[in-house]
Amino acid sequence: MEYRIEHGPAFAWLRVTLGPGEVVRAEAGAMVMRSPAVEMETRLNAGYRPGIFRLFVAFIVALLRKVLGGETMFVNDFRGAAAGGEVVLAPALSGGIVQKKLGPGRSLFVQRGSYLANTGSIDTRLRFGGLRTLFGGEGLVLLECSGEGDLFVNSYGGVVEVEVDGSFTVDTGHIVAFDGTLDFNVGSVGGLKSFFLSGEGLVCRFTGRGTVYMQSRNLSGLVGWISPLLPG
Amino acid sequence: MHFEVSYRPSHALGVAHLDAGESVRAEAGAMVSMTRNFTVDTSMSSRRAGGLLKSLKRGFLGGESFFTNLYTANGGPGHITFAPRLCGDMMVHELTPDRSLVVQGSSYVAAPDSVVLDTRWQGFKGFFSGESLFFLTASGHGPVLIDAFGAIEAIELDGELIVDTGHLVAFTEGIDYRIDKAARGWIASYLSGEGLVLRVSGRGLLYVQSRNPSEYGKTVGRRLPAREG
Numbered sequence: 001m002e003y004r005i006e007h008g009p010a011f012a013w014l015r016v017t018l019g020p021g022e023v024v025r026a027e028a029g030a031m032v033m034r035s036p037a038v039e040m041e042t043r044l045n046a047g048y049r050p051g052i053f054r055l056f057v058a059f060i061v062a063l064l065r066k067v068l069g070g071e072t073m074f075v076n077d078f079r080g081a082a083a084g085g086e087v088v089l090a091p092a093l094s095g096g097i098v099q100k101k102l103g104p105g106r107s108l109f110v111q112r113g114s115y116l117a118n119t120g121s122i123d124t125r126l127r128f129g130g131l132r133t134l135f136g137g138e139g140l141v142l143l144e145c146s147g148e149g150d151l152f153v154n155s156y157g158g159v160v161e162v163e164v165d166g167s168f169t170v171d172t173g174h175i176v177a178f179d180g181t182l183d184f185n186v187g188s189v190g191g192l193k194s195f196f197l198s199g200e201g202l203v204c205r206f207t208g209r210g211t212v213y214m215q216s217r218n219l220s221g222l223v224g225w226i227s228p229l230l231p232g
Numbered sequence: 233m234h235f236e237v238s239y240r241p242s243h244a245l246g247v248a249h250l251d252a253g254e255s256v257r258a259e260a261g262a263m264v265s266m267t268r269n270f271t272v273d274t275s276m277s278s279r280r281a282g283g284l285l286k287s288l289k290r291g292f293l294g295g296e297s298f299f300t301n302l303y304t305a306n307g308g309p310g311h312i313t314f315a316p317r318l319c320g321d322m323m324v325h326e327l328t329p330d331r332s333l334v335v336q337g338s339s340y341v342a343a344p345d346s347v348v349l350d351t352r353w354q355g356f357k358g359f360f361s362g363e364s365l366f367f368l369t370a371s372g373h374g375p376v377l378i379d380a381f382g383a384i385e386a387i388e389l390d391g392e393l394i395v396d397t398g399h400l401v402a403f404t405e406g407i408d409y410r411i412d413k414a415a416r417g418w419i420a421s422y423l424s425g426e427g428l429v430l431r432v433s434g435r436g437l438l439y440v441q442s443r444n445p446s447e448y449g450k451t452v453g454r455r456l457p458a459r460e461g
Contacts, residue, residue, distance in 0.1 A: 029426060
């Protein structure tokens with residue numbers, strides 16, 4: 001299995017070359033093109049290899065993910081056929097793609113909408129960044145990714161990697177992903193007054209040691225700019 | 233006349249340089265600026281268009297209205313700049329009489345009069361994905377200015393490829409296409425998020441863009457307040 005991230009940093013896409021039987025799993029709707037030899041199978045987005053009895057629970061989880069996670073309920077598994085093949089994947093917004101290798105002890109929390117694809121046996125679990133995150137549409141809904149394989153995340157805008165050692169605060173809309181080794185706490189930037197007036201919404205305070213991946217653009221910002229321009 | 237593209241690859245701007253008396257036919261709404269000596273004539277898609285009613289019908293049913301403006305330089309040379317609605321790259325495809333070019337409706341920007349445009353409404357609206365296909369065939373000779381949402385990848389096709397419809401920009405004569413559902417069943421195709429795909433086969437040049445306008449629209453649109461009525 002080989003991969004190449006092309007057309008970065010503004011409109012990156014991921015090109016994966018698959019050997020026979022090799023699989024890359026991707027967010028629904030991410031496919032740009034594929035060789036006819038590559039088979040596509042649609043699965044419920046509820047983790048890696050759910051057992052038969054888990055499927056019902058998986059359906060509920062996937063539905064929850066769709067409503068709160070903003071991610072679609074389904075993922076597509078692309079499998080190389082006997083002759084191998086290629087599949088190209090792209091996210092919806094402009095920006096870049098980053099690859100992270102996960103292994104034992106290395107987990108990554110990925111923001112909703114930033115998950116693009118993965119190879120290997122990576123498990124994804126839905127996590128919330130605190131109940132308060134559901135207010136104001138800022139939401140920090142996360143996918144905890146662990147296992148072994150390559151994980152591909154996309155950013156809205158450019159990706160900035162920050163090595164945290166101590167503490168670091170990031171606007172929630174600008175978070176792409178962060179190491180599982182970090183502690184995080186979501187809150188407003190100041191007190192109640194600043195929550196309403198600062199225009200900053202929610203922030204995430206990281207403590208400990210690990211890497212935080214930020215994006216240089218914020219979808220909430222774009223939405224906030226477009227909304228008043230809509231008719232009606 | 234000739235085209236020049238600046239500010240590639242993410243926020244490209246197309247410039248047409250014309251000699252006196254030359255014309256360029258551009259998609260309505262694409263013009264950014266022009267020198268003062270141009271006359272503008274708005275018309276339906278091509279000289280062979282079916283008239284106003286047909287164009288309007290295309291506009292309502294196909295989801296794409298295709299009106300063009302013909303800019304003619306009078307009494308001296310002039311230049312016009314063009315920009316697409318979405319961010320991305322622009323390029324020029326040199327059209328030759330032996331090989332016509334099929335362009336996705338929203339990707340066509342401008343071309344001189346020596347390029348004849350024929351609108352061919354696909355007649356198939358993507359029920360699930362809301363994607364409607366609208367193709368133009370450009371034949372004749374001359375440069376054709378094309379835009380894309382994102383980066384443009386030119387592929388020398390020799391064989392078969394499955395392409396998501398929203399990512400298609402253009403392809404040359406010699407390539408056949410067939411619209412297909414993404415997965416084996418209709419429900420699976422909807423759930424896969426891919427909706428409709430194009431199976432392209434043959435030999436020729438295929439242009440693909442690295443972003444899909446309807447996916448972008450859905451991602452942003454999902455967060456916008458609901459429309460009234």
